[in-house]
Amino acid sequence: MLQITNLHKSYGGHLVLQVPSLFLKEGIHWFKGANGSGKTTFFRTLAGMLPFEGEIKMGTWDIRKNPIDYRLHINYGEAEPDYPEFLTANDLIQFVAKAKKASQKQVDELIELLGIEPFLYQPSGTYSSGMLKKTSLAVAFLGQPKVIILDEPLITIDDATVQKVYELVQRYHAQGVTFLLSSHQDFRFEALPIKQLFEVKDKKITELPPPRGENDRH
Numbered sequence: 001m002l003q004i005t006n007l008h009k010s011y012g013g014h015l016v017l018q019v020p021s022l023f024l025k026e027g028i029h030w031f032k033g034a035n036g037s038g039k040t041t042f043f044r045t046l047a048g049m050l051p052f053e054g055e056i057k058m059g060t061w062d063i064r065k066n067p068i069d070y071r072l073h074i075n076y077g078e079a080e081p082d083y084p085e086f087l088t089a090n091d092l093i094q095f096v097a098k099a100k101k102a103s104q105k106q107v108d109e110l111i112e113l114l115g116i117e118p119f120l121y122q123p124s125g126t127y128s129s130g131m132l133k134k135t136s137l138a139v140a141f142l143g144q145p146k147v148i149i150l151d152e153p154l155i156t157i158d159d160a161t162v163q164k165v166y167e168l169v170q171r172y173h174a175q176g177v178t179f180l181l182s183s184h185q186d187f188r189f190e191a192l193p194i195k196q197l198f199e200v201k202d203k204k205i206t207e208l209p210p211p212r213g214e215n216d217r218h
């Protein structure tokens with residue numbers, strides 16, 4: 001699904017990530033790593049938000065040669081969303097829905113599932129961190145993505161919303177969507193059928209044995 005070749009990512013000449021070759025199959029992938037290890041940098045690079053050296057392809061779409069197809073089919077949910085404070089959740093969701101060619105039905109379902117109605121028309125500057133996160137999660141599921149990247153999707157949301165996120169991931173996964181999830185804690189996504197587990201450490205990304213899922217424990 002995603003092929004990364006000779007990726008070098010630096011900030012101001014300081015190398016933070018080096019990935020000679022990495023192929024991510026279809027499925028749910030979990031990237032672990034300590035604070036500052038490079039997870040967000042990797043995700044933002046894959047999402048087409050940062051300049052980098054190397055090659056990134058989704059199927060046959062090259063991030064540089066097919067920028068529209070590539071970006072239309074990859075969605076990104078920020079770890080710590082930060083929006084212009086005068087914009088409402090409705091403004092943000094409608095804007096992205098248009099860009100991602102999402103239906104109003106999909107918009108309404110995500111707003112309902114994630115419990116966004118109570119603050120839909122309030123400026124985001126008034127939101128709690130959980131309300132901001134719910135908005136960014138709704139945005140990340142819009143359209144017909146082939147890949148959804150969720151950076152620390154479970155931080156700041158309550159337990160009921162965590163269950164909703166698992167439900168959404170399972171539902172989209174069943175429709176063939178590939179997920180890249182990150183956490184800086186060891187235990188986060190055991191409830192999901194993780195295909196590949198990676199550790200981001202020392203500027204490198206290394207595959208680890210997959211975690212045992214909840215279903216394996218019975």
Ligand SMILES: Nc1ncnc2c1ncn2[C@@H]1O[C@H](COP(=O)(O)OP(=O)(O)OP(=O)(O)O)[C@@H](O)[C@H]1O
Nearest residue numbers: 011016033034035036037038039040041042079184
């Ligand atoms: N815009 C930037 N300019 C300069 N350095 C940056 C920038 N963004 C990140 N870095 C550096 O790149 C490295 C990786 O940061 P990154 O945010 O990707 O880590 P992370 O694994 O997502 O961390 P966390 O778990 O704390 O969110 C860190 O050393 C960080 O200081």
